[in-house]
Amino acid sequence: MEPMYLQDVEQHPGSGPWAEGIDRMRAAGLDVPQIMHLFAFKTDRTEHLARFTQG
16 A cells, blocks of 8 residues: 555654554564544544544
């Protein structure tokens, strides 16, 4: 997967369940969807968006 345009967002360690998911995916050698980096970047602002995603 290509690097994100927003490199600061992609490289931010993040917090919460999104960051944990990113860590697990990286450990498994999987590509991390860019939306997960956005969710992990500012968790207090993305929890509302996460409620509307399916899965």
